[in-house]
Amino acid sequence: MGKRVGLEVTVAVAEAVALCRIDMAGGYPITPQSHIAEHLSNLVADGVLDAEFVTVESEHSAMSAVIGASATGARSYTATASQGLLLMNELLPIASAMRLPICMAIANRAVSGPLNILNDHSDIMPQRDTGWITLFAENGQEAVDLSIQAFKIAEHKDVMLPVCVNIDGFQLTHMVEPVEMPTQEEVDKFLPPFAPHATLHPAKPVTMGAFAMSDYFAEIMKAKDEAIKNSKKVILEVWDEWGKMFGRNYKAVESYRAQDAEILMLTMGSMGETAQVAIDELRDKGIKAGLVKLRLWRPFPFEEIRAALKNAKKLIVTDRACSFGGPGGPVFSEIKSALYAGDHHPAIYNFIYGLGGRDVPVQDFTGMFEKVIADTDNKAKDTYEFWGVRE
Amino acid sequence: MNLVENFDLYAPRLINKKELFSAGHRACSGCAEVLAVRLMCKALGENTVIASATGCMEIVSSMFPTTAWEVPWIHVAFENAAAVASGVEAGLKALRRKGKVDDRYVKVVGMAGDGGTMDIGIQALSGAMERGHDMIYVCFDNEAYMNTGIQRSSGTPMGASTTTAPAGKVSMGQKTWKKNMPEIMVAHNVPYVATACPSYPLDFIRKIEKAKSVKGPSYIHCFSVCPTGWRCPSHLAISMGRLAVETGVFPLFEVENGHYRLSPDMPKKLRPIRDYFKAQGRFRHLTDEEISMIQERVNTEHKKITEKAKYLKTGNE
Amino acid sequence: MALKTWKELPIGCVVSEPGSASEYHTGSWRSQRPVWNDAKCIKCGICYVFCPEGCVQQAENGFFKANLDYCKGCGICAHECWPRAISMVEEG
Missing domain, CATH: 3.40.50.970 (Thiamin diphosphate (ThDP)-binding fold, Pyr/PP domains)
Known part of the structure; x- marks a missing residue:
């Protein structure tokens, strides 16, 4: 060892x-x-x-x-x-x-x-x-x-x-x-x-x-x-x-408290650890939140992604880059494309965040959840937003 | 019978018979650059790995799924032949040291045209030379971007008409002096720098062999006549190279550890550049005045190199 | 030669047959061919040295000829032959 x-x-x-x-x-x-x-x-x-x-x-x-x-x-x-x-x-x-x-x-x-x-x-x-x-x-x-x-x-x-x-x-x-x-x-x-x-x-x-x-x-x-x-x-x-x-196991897509989650967040990279803390806080409040972490970007794990998201009613995809003038973040675009081919289509939201080293504390993740939960009639689905920018 | 002819009598005996660059390549008829590549391979022999830049020599030799190369050869991109060659050298060095490949000495060679060397590839070349890799770099200078359609490069000579520096009513074509690449390499303090031309095959082969024997980086600048781009008949390709040398337009010399030596093929007295210009379409538009201006520069440059050979001559002479 | 399917491609498109470009015959590009007059030839081999195709070959008897499968008819050999033993002849 x-x-x-x-x-x-x-x-x-x-x-x-x-x-x-x-x-x-x-x-x-x-x-x-x-x-x-x-x-x-x-x-x-x-x-x-x-x-x-x-x-x-x-x-x-x-x-x-x-x-x-x-x-x-x-x-x-x-x-x-x-x-x-x-x-x-x-x-x-x-x-x-x-x-x-x-x-x-x-x-x-x-x-x-x-x-x-x-x-x-x-x-x-x-x-x-x-x-x-x-x-x-x-x-x-x-x-x-x-x-x-x-x-x-x-x-x-x-x-x-x-x-x-x-x-x-x-x-x-x-x-x-x-x-x-x-x-x-x-x-x-x-x-x-x-x-x-x-x-x-x-x-x-x-x-x-x-x-x-x-x-x-x-x-x-x-x-x-x-x-x-x-x-x-x-x-x-x-x-x-x-x-x-x-004794350390790796998967293309990792899930955290996602099994019974109604609202899922998807992260890629080191932000997953902070997002996990946010999930725990939300769970403590009785919100059925969960986290999905994408480890394998290419080849893209289509089946694993569809399986990991199959129970979510709402899905928050986080991106740390923007496809300017395009569909939002590149992860968002990929996830949408993966889901389109399946028969489960949660309301999907995209937040572009943590750009250029902008600090992302736990409350930013909980804030994203709160914002999406507040969109009760899914009016804001399929949109992307630069999270936390000064308007 | 002059010296060159005497040498020529023995040429086939002095040259490695084995062809390491096969026929069937797609170079234009009368391409002196591909001749230079063929002769270079003969001089290098089998224990060679070549990294080539994008360019004429790359596309004419490697039409997938076939290859003209009989030595290991790699092409990656345009501006990085020297960097790729440096990696090949480093890789082979490590593998040989660790006993993972045959314990034999392999010479690594980087090659590119004038654009791939003097313009887009100069940074990678400078880096590789400065790092001291055990490699030869050969620039096949045909004085423009021939592969893409005869656009000017920093190797294009003053007054030449190219597709991006054309001669016109108010332009004489190229308005800048050819970049002195061999001197830039001399300034890197590499052990061996030489200029060569396949019109002098034995001189060219000797220089490649010398570069091969050097442990460390060496640079050969090979003047490569392009009948297509220079607009001259293909059968004149060899004589055109000879004229470039005889007029002093392209002096043949070598610099060994900072010591200069003019090649024995260099004439004692230069012919007028007009003799070299007249058979080439790319210079046809030049006025007498413009030719005189270029002649003056050639004279000055020739004086400079002659003086360097005189005052910075090889130790044992 | 039949074109390979994507499944038949070698990994990384490595070409492992050195000199296989010779499958392609550039002789069809030619509009004139070199003809040697052996009576004038001094067997110096300059034609062999200067051929950009490397297609001039020396026979057993020491005389030279071009492999017309590859000769592009550039005329360098004829021009450089100083005993003038080679002439360029138009292709019929």
Whole structure:
């Protein structure tokens, strides 16, 4: 059994990644990710981690270098946030199309402008359609566990796709949390060595990233879509194995006091913990409130979402980003789309909140519930609102 | 019989017979850039991994599901060939150290055109060179964005007409001087920088081989005649490169640890640039005055490089 | 060659057959072909060196010829051949 230690989450994530015996990491400083890169460099400098740490000159080059290294068969890792992730954007669909099992931490941070270094999900949301398996951590332990699981999922022969683990910037990355850190022996047992499908080496010359025109492009996109859809099976298997080994169970969708709830809230990321406190307060008042937490953003768990929401009369979807001029928040839009195909259609409300690091205390969550409960004839359903903005 | 012809007599014997870049590639007829790639592969040999930028050489060589490459090759995007190559180098280094791949030395090569090197890719290149990766970077400079339709780049020479800097009633075409990329690389203090041209195949091959023997980053700037973009007949592709050298428009030199040396193929006396300009449609509009202005600059630049070779010469000469 | 279905695509579209571009014959692009006059040829091999297609081959007897499956008829070999042993002939 691993040791329970108090660590800053970024440091814990770097320790977890080192336990995965990565061969290469590319790093470029950006708040609030930098501590991951710094700690990995320390581990390399001290000889604890035998890897090449490449201090690239931009996030674009970080992802480029990691793609190059992964293509040689090296287990490769990087971490970024916000503008850095946007700079990488061009390369993300290439990494997934090339089926390179790169793992990346995203210390979620608001995207400019204006410049803001604090947390929301506006950096990851524009990457939705890049073909990356996308996971959200709620606390430090999850950040550690998902970071290790990420390699196993990514490198599974039926997956071979890049994985990103989203860790809310500052609100999670910079917290010192008690974390149970697996031992090296445990990680070695859980995570087999990387067995790539092809590598850049003269022993067997291959061409990667060939040029495809209209005769092949659509087939290649279809293959990528099927690959990421099918990855859910492997993700669930990996979580099952993890649960058996470490006693910590993971699901695509988690529920809290949701079984008999009439009104449900849905969160993604670190806000789940605060929302849970709000649920307890509401329950104490006799309100049948419950919480659903989405951990797996891509591939999107349609069946699990429909099952988790099947008893709700009202549903509050919270979003930490906005699709400007669109349907509201991106999570809202996805949930609506999931429910449309089912036969249960709760009145659904969307609150866009916690933007650019805006503090979200418990009373904000209870406030959202109260507002939705007050809408007795569901007149405000299907609308979205920027929660708490000064009018 | 002059020196070049003497060399040519032995050329096939001096050149690696093995083709590592196959026929069937879709380069335009008479493409000197693809010739340079073919010769580069011969010089590099099998223990090579190439990371290529988007561009002519990428699309003509890798039409899925086929490839012209017989060495491991990867293409990712336009501006990042140097960064991808640096990652390949780092990956192979770690895997070899950890005993996860064959214990053999593999040279990593990044390649891009002038746009992919001097414009959009200069940041990634500068970073990779500064970090000191054990890699060669080759810029295949055909002096414009040929793949997208002959748009100007910072490698386009003064006076050339391109589709985004066309010659017109009030314009002479390109109004800026070609960016001096080899000197930018020299300023990175990399161990080896050279200019080359496939019109001088043995010189080009020797320089690639030298870069291959360097432990650390090296840079080769390869002048690559593009008959399509320069609007000259395809059979002149080789002679056009020769004229660029003979007129001093593209001097052949190498810089080893800061020491300059002009290549033996450089003429003692330059031919007038008019000889080089006249067969190319891209320069046809230039007036005598404009040609004189460019001639003056070529003379100045040639004097500079000659002086560098004189005063910063290789230690053992 | 039949186009592959999406299920048949190699993972990551890796091309594992080096040099398979040679399946495609660029010879059809040609409007003129090089013809060697062996009486003038000094077997220097400059035609072989300068061919952008790498399609000029040396036969057992030391003389050269182009593989017309690939020769695009650029005329470089004829122009660079200093004994003038190669002439470009229009394709019928």
